[in-house]
Amino acid sequence: MKKILKINIIGLAAFLMILQSCGKMDVSPSDKVTTGSISNSTDGIINVTNGNYAMFKDVVSFNGFKDDNNEYLRQYFQMSTFAGDNIVCGSRTEDPLYYSFTYTHSPSQANARYFWYVSYKIINGANTVIDILKNKKGKDALNRQLEGENYFLRAFCTFNLVRFYAKPYNEGDPSVNPGVILRKSAEEPSAKARASVKETYDFVLSDLKKAAALMDESRGKAYASKEAAWAMLSRVYLYKGDYDNCIAYSDSVINSGKFTLETSASFPTYFANALNRSETIWAIAFTPADNRGKFGSIASMVYSDGNSGWGEEFASKSLRTIMSKHLNDVRWSYIDTLYTDNGSIAKKNGIEIFYITKFSFQDGDPNLSSPVMFRLAEMYLNRAEAYAHKGNVNSALADVNKIRKNRGLQNSLYTSVPTGKTILDIVLNERRIELAFEGPRLFDLLRNHRDIVRNYWGYHIPGLTVSDIDLSHPPTGYPNLVIPWNSSKVQYYIPVDEILANPLCVQNP
């Protein structure tokens, strides 16, 4: 009986301990914060702002998992450049990047869906900060800077969306053509219609002006700044066809004194070191921990040292042709020809291999770079294009020459427009070479109502097989060699996910 009593007591004690150990049932995640607690400190606001930048370079989980291919910047460069005429496709691939070459887009293609999704995720993050700071009184300089950065990021993402998913501003009526969905707060109802192209531009411009006014405490080239907002105003006004404002904001950046052009000597090492160079206005910082390697880096598709990447897309024949007049142009340093042992140019699936190295060699790594979003050269070239449209030939040529002087072409400056060319041809050619592979080429063509001409051998030609390729003459009689600038195929489809879940959103034709 004594024993029983003893066991009883032990049992009771154990029982009480058990009840004690249950504790409370609320479980907080160890590596996340609740949305409501962000506003409690400036730290919270800085972290969210940093997170908005991080999403440009991070692989964000999509469809429940992280696909190394899914990175904002990788999709941004591929969706723009691969649809243009500077890069040729050297191999068919399962990767949806292939559809940008072939113009066989669909509402369910993964890269365009991811790009749309992460753009709005960044906008949601930006809105979270804007919602907190918008009506706050007595903000210090840091809080004003952070609020400005978030207006800037919202504008940047919205503008890239309208470039991919809507018609150019000057095609048809921008106040009728659908633009994109404008998210103005993190607390909006989930279903919302697309604004018009004009409303979208107005929203972007208004955000950028607020951003420029708020940002006085620059956090460095890895972050948005007052000058970055001006640089983007220059770009948006150019796309809008408001050339005076484009010139004005280009001037603001150029005259700020904060940036200088890389020289012929320094340009070949510029992109590997963009964060530390004075030409850079804003670049997305990649640290070694952000190296996506072969399976996700931007470089992987366009360069390989034999092991580092897939290396399946190359500088196009038509780009090389216009560059071939000046072999001393230092911009050739970003095109790396692969040779075979016998000295001939190596081929992949019958296509000659000209690797592209604008996204390589930060810290010497073939897959690492901090991609440049805005740099001074673009300001000169934006201004040049604006002058060209306004008929101010001399000013346009001066800006073009300013670039050429710093690219090894000091002996090949323009004194006048060559016969058979227009000043716009000269500017667009210079833009094509200078900004090659950085994204704007496709939009330069669309904005200026020029067709996308890809009359070179490559796997953008449907059904092409190796045995069809004869490099001694250009391909003829194949479909897809010319995409008219006003073809509806040029715009990406609104992702199927948006259409299904948002009944107010209309699809592109």
Place this chain on the structure above:
Amino acid sequence: MLMKKILLIMIGVFFFSTGFAQITGKIFDENGEPIPGATVMVKGTSNGTTTNSDGKYSIEAKTGDILVFSYLGYQRQEISVKTKNIINVYLTPKIINMKEVVVLGYSNKTKTEISSAVSVVKAAELKTVTTNDIGKMIEGKVAGVQVVTSSGEPGSEAQIRIRGVSTIKPGNQGPLYVVDGVIGGNYDPNDIASVTILKGAGATGLYGARANKGVIIITTKTAQQSKPSFEFKTSIGVRIADQGHLKMMDGLQFYNTTKELYRDTINHKIDLVKFYRDYPRELSTRNYNWVDDAFNPALVQNYYLSANGRKGGFSYYLAGTYYDEDGTFMKTGYKKGNVRLNTKYQFSKNISLKNNINISNDYGSSYDYMDLYYTYLNLPWDNPYDSTGAPRYVDGKTKGWWSRDHINPFNTIKNSDHNYSGFSLDYDIVFNWNITKWLSFNSANRLSYSTSKSHDFVSPVAAGTYHGKGYIHERQDNWKSFITTNLLKFKFQLKKHSIDGLAGFEVNNSYNNFISVEGKGLPVGFDVPAVASSEQIINGSNSKEIFRSLISQVNYNYNSQYFLTASFRADATSNFPPDSRIAYFPSIAASWLVTNMEFMKPVTKINLLKLRLSYGLTGDPDIGASRYMGLFSLNTQYNNYPAAFPYQLQNYHLTWERTNEMDLGIDFGMFNRINLTVDIYNNITNNLLVLASQPLSQGFQYRWENGGTVTNKGIEISLGGQIIDKKDFNWSLNVNFSKNGNILSGLEKPIVSTVNGISQIYRNGAQLYTFLLPKWLGVDPQTGGPLWEKITKDSNGNIIKREPTSNYSEAAPQEVGHALPDFYGGFSTALRYKNIELYAGFTYQYGNDVYNFVKQFMNSDGHEPYYNYMVPESGWSRWKKPGDIATEPSMQNNNLSTEPSSRYIEKGSFLKLNSLTFSYRFSQKIVNSMHLKGLKLSIEANNVWTWTSYSGQNPEVTLTKADWSMPGVSDFRYPNNKQFVFNVQIKF
């Protein structure tokens, strides 16, 4: 009792004096275990005795007498006395043993008392397959349980689905495991005494809160008898990769296939001049078989040693197992050691304490998906080895290499490791106190700890993306759980009424955390994180899950004729928000045992007729912690500073997924030899936990919500019989059949999920895992191009026209098949002649569709000129000229032909000879002469043959819906094994 014994002895003495002989011997069960308390009678007399604790008996009888051996639950055996004085007897169990105790977890019941759908698999029935996985052991043996072996990777587990699939969320879709009455736990299959599978709500009810997907209860062995006894079992065998119908082309076959690329589009003749210029004839003689080199016969071994016994109030079972399985694919394998000690100490008549400890340690070598990928796709023209026989270093600059991507997987495998190891400890302490005759207290507690570590390493000398740098990634996961169940149990008997029940509470806290490190810049020859000099990344976090439950149950029966069970439990989990955390799970079950009624007494041929009806609620909270909160994740950085990104939308109404389960069953037995069980059920799962699609423009793809219903309706039939049942010859046959229909309703809008470009739709009125793809209409006989179906709809959405199109983007996705079978099951037959036994077990599945994803790569229509092709199945033909009726498009006119479509949907039906066993049990005489208690030898073959029309490796493909895997899609995967094993079992 004592009087009876004395009387028997007296009678014995009397007979002895009149020339009777003393017959002695032992009585054994089907496993060779002695049976204490069995009865031995001389037929037609009252002369009888019972066996002692070692199963021994001794009885007086004369030549010509017939001895009758019997034991509860076993078939009577009659043996006539001849000249031998020693008669040892093996009893075979009755097929229907209504007194048999069935372990139900919180309580145990006899079969008579159970009113819901329960299946039991005994240890002996499990052992027809040598494996470390319970799923493979029960495959095809239980109605209503679908087992899919979709991978042959060492250490891999089969997927189990009980009564269809009731959830559409990703993650765990398999049943709840209960070991020795407590949720969760580890065990070794050799330690299993029995497996109980709970299917209907009446039985699952007590686990209701987590029982949506069925429950598998595992009971481990305990002491059998007082004298210490030992068992040693060893299995050694060989495994061979089962590539099914899949065979890659040899050098010449691929050479001839490549010629098709040079067929000109005008005359449809192959331009051989151009072809020989680009592809030298010598290539056709190169013939390296990547698949044959990568897959080799592998050894599998299992050793098991156990001891058990009882002394005074103390009983014990101690066992150790070592399992070692080599992989058929290069450098893969799995090893596991397991020790279990089950003890029970009876303090007094009313108080006992059980301690069960299980310790296990395992180690595996896995593989990288891409290595498997290139093994299949690299060309037979490329030699993986250099002149010394070592795997060649190949990179993008290697000359004379034909295969796409310039990768030699054998070199990568040699220079990389993908290992994991694990350790787990479970300690159970169970206290039982019979407070009074009718009331007892039972406290079951378990502390579990497990840890696992993965190690991925690529040497700097390996070709590929880590060349010159190397890569290391290690991750350690720790998991800790504490569960306590405290129950008061009561039991009354009042004349013909008996009533019993229980009430109590349960608390379950589990904690997990992980830490992971990775880095590059390794010196050659080192593979630890410490030496990583660049790109170091650390990761790690922790979480916990808390359950609290109140449990109660009442059982009533009237005269063992009518039975009623009612249970009720209330559960709270930390996974849901405070206001919707608690849910209630009632269930009720009733049965009528017709054969126990007075009016059935004269009907002797029918030995069992029972009708069962059950209804109840079960739940599923399985979504992980904090899914209801609005969150920003800090798991990233920007420019080396902390960063937070929008992670999750909040939903403070999130709650349990719950199933209404209804089951109607009948158990029927005739002649004590035939047993039939039929169940029909209707399970309606409401409040499905779904990742509801959001407009992406909100910045979120999904939000966790409750919505929609899955209904699983089905019928299950099991039929078993002893066709021949003689002393020296038995023949038994078992068949089971399960049909489950599955339908979705109540979803606000359809959900389309896409993995690798392949889509499935979840919509009202359709079944789960329905493929949504453009419909393939074959090859245009005129052009050789691919054709799909274009659908034109009018403004109301009605289809007004269907026509072929050669434009893939015009082909609307349609519903073109489903991954779940229409019906499935198994059948087995066992023959015994004297000491020889032969067993054959089959499984089958019918009506499911498989998406042959690898065929997109292995039959690329010329899209991938540097990937190898699979050898065409008979009936496949490639288009060559106008007018050809072909199945595969022209390589000149193949635009988008390998894009996802119903072209890759194939029938997944199969019949598989899963197990074939031949065994020999040495006679007791020989065994005794060797001073043993039992000796059995057997040869077994597993996964012997599969009959199927599926063209790939194996029609058994994953049923797991996860972010990276889609049910019914056959990706590149580790092939299943054919296995041939020799077993020795010794008891002493």
